[in-house]
Amino acid sequence: EAGVTQFPSHSVIEKGQTVTLRCDPISGHDNLYWYRRVMGKEIKFLLHFVKESKQDESGMPNNRFLAERTGGTYSTLKVQPAELEDSGVYFCASSQAAVAPWGYTFGSGTRLTVV
Amino acid sequence: AQTVTQSQPEMSVQEAETVTLSCTYDTSENNYYLFWYKQPPSRQMILVIRQEAYKQQNATENRFSVNFQKAAKSFSLKISDSQLGDTAMYFCAFMKPGTYKYIFGTGTRLKVLA
Numbered sequence: 167e168a169g170v171t172q173f174p175s176h177s178v179i180e181k182g183q184t185v186t187l188r189c190d191p192i193s194g195h196d197n198l199y200w201y202r203r204v205m206g207k208e209i210k211f212l213l214h215f216v217k218e219s220k221q222d223e224s225g226m227p228n229n230r231f232l233a234e235r236t237g238g239t240y241s242t243l244k245v246q247p248a249e250l251e252d253s254g255v256y257f258c259a260s261s262q263a264a265v266a267p268w269g270y271t272f273g274s275g276t277r278l279t280v281v
Numbered sequence: 282a283q284t285v286t287q288s289q290p291e292m293s294v295q296e297a298e299t300v301t302l303s304c305t306y307d308t309s310e311n312n313y314y315l316f317w318y319k320q321p322p323s324r325q326m327i328l329v330i331r332q333e334a335y336k337q338q339n340a341t342e343n344r345f346s347v348n349f350q351k352a353a354k355s356f357s358l359k360i361s362d363s364q365l366g367d368t369a370m371y372f373c374a375f376m377k378p379g380t381y382k383y384i385f386g387t388g389t390r391l392k393v394l395a
Contacts, residue, residue, distance in 0.1 A: 169325060197381070208285070209372060209385035222381075257326065261381075270383075272318075272326040 168192065170273035172258050178279045184246040187276045191240070191260030197221075198241050199261075199270070200233060204254040212256075215241060227252075248280045283308045285375050287386035294363045295394050301348075302358045302389045304373030310334075315349065315356045316374040316383070319367075326372070332356065363393045 171190040179185050191198045200212040212231070213223040217238035226233070230249070235241040245252050255275040285306045294300035306315070313334045320326040332340045332349050339347050344364075348357045360367055373386040 175323070199381070201383070201385075203385075203388075206290075206387065208387045209374075209383070211382045214381055268328070268331060270328075274323065274325040275320075 170258055170260050170271050172256075172273040172276050174276060175274065176277045176279075178281060179248055181250055181280055182247045184244065185248055185278060187243045187245075187256050187278070189241045189243070189258030189260075189273060191258070192271055195260035195262055195271075196238065197261045197263070198235060199259040200241070200243055201257040201259065202254050203257070203275075204251070209257065212243075245278070248278075250280050253278055253280045283310070283313075283375050283377070283384045285373050285384050285386040287371075287373050287389050289389045290387070291390045291392070293392040293394055294360075296363055296365060298363055299359060299361045300363055300391065302360075302371050302373075302391065304356045304358070304386055306354050306356065306373075306375050306384075308354070308375065310377055312378055314376045314378065315347075316376070317345070317347070317356075317358045318372045318374060318385075319369045320372070321366070321369040329371070330358065360391075365393050365395060367391065368393045 173188045198215040201209050203209040211225040214221045215235045218235050232244045255277050257275045259270045259272045261270045315332045317329040318326050319329045330342045344361045346359045370388045372388045375384040
C-alpha cells in the first residue's frame, strides 16, 4: 500500500509569506496527525483529525497556523504569515485506530525554512 | 507532564560494531508504551522497536534490542552489527495507553562509518 505522502519535501519562503503543506494519508486511515520538529528540539504534536473533524488541536502554536482536512482525505497545513521561528520539519502521520500506538505511519516530512 | 530526554545529539560507530543510544523519561504513570523511531536522510520515519511498560522482558527486533529499566526510567537502544543503512536520526518516544500523542525526545543522529 502507498505510504503517507507529504508535499513539498522542502520549502523556502520569506518571512511574511504564506505556505501550504499537504499530507496524503494512507487510504482508509481516518486518523491524521501533524507534528513539528523545530531544529535541534523534540518533535511536538500539533493536531489530530478524525476524518474531517479536528479532534485535538492543542499543539497548534498560534492562529497563524490553519489545518484543514476536506472530505476526510488529504490534509493541508497553512502558515500565514510565516515567521522565522516556524522553520522546522513538519511531519504527518495516519492510522486506522486512534489509540493503537503500533498503527501509526509517518511521512517523510516537509522541511520548511523561513528566511 | 511526561518528558523524554536523549542526551546524545550525535554518535558514530564503525560498521559491524555495536552502539547504544540512551533515552530517559519522566512519568508518574505505571503503564505506558515506549518507542524508538528511525528517520534515514530524506526518508520517512519508521518504527524500529516498541516496549510495553508492563512487560519485563526487553523487546528485540533482529539487530535492534532495548534495555528497559522501569525503575530508573531508562530505555536505551542497542544496535548490533551496525550497517551503513542504520545511518539516521533516532527518536525515542513515550505514549500513554488510550491516547494518541507521542512525546518525543530531541533525537540522536547516528552515523555508521565504513
